[in-house]
Amino acid sequence: MESRLKVLQIFKALHRTRLDVFKDDLRALTAARQKINEEFRKNKEETSEEKINEMIKMASDVEVILRKTVIQGVHVGDKISLRPREGLLLENVPYCDTPRKKS
Incomplete structure (x- = not known):
């Protein structure tokens, strides 16, 4: 019963992430929904606890x-504009050719 709860939780988490990552892109939203549902349906008869835990880990x-890694790109004329989500923006640290001295 506990593994069933974990499966449902990761299923919901994947769909929430899909909605956030592919926001305003109907084609990508639909394709991701179909793929998530297809993979879960394909393995719904699995009874081995070990296999189920493996698949939960993979999901x-x-x-x-x-x-953490997918960034949306939107065509604007002949260019592509990136739309990073809030969680992807990190502090920009400039590159330095000279190594720092260890203290």
Whole structure:
């Protein structure tokens, strides 16, 4: 029963992440929804606790990768404008050719 709860939680998390990552892109939203649902349906008869935990781990990793690495690009004329989400913006540290001295 506990693994069923974990499966439902990661299923919902993947769909929430999909909605955030592919915001305003109907084609990507639809494709991601279909792929998530297809993968979960394909494995719904699995009974091995070990396999289920493996798949939960993989789904969790996919959710993290989507959330932390995917950036939306929008065509604006003949250019592409990037729309990074708030969680992706990090402090910009300038590159320095000279290494720092260790204290």
